[in-house]
Amino acid sequence: MENPNQTTHINTDSLKASDEAVKFLLDYSKSYSVVKSRGLVFERNLN
Numbered sequence: 001m002e003n004p005n006q007t008t009h010i011n012t013d014s015l016k017a018s019d020e021a022v023k024f025l026l027d028y029s030k031s032y033s034v035v036k037s038r039g040l041v042f043e044r045n046l047n
Helices: 019-031
Strands: 032-037 040-045
Touching (some): 019 032
Antiparallel strands (some): 032 040
């Protein structure tokens, strides 16, 4: 049986994110919020 905690090393030298993708993800994460109220969970994205 394999060890589920064993990590596999992947060569990530060729993985490069574009500037546009990074900007999009940062802007999205800044506008996204989760509000919990009275046992309910609301997700909102404020553009």
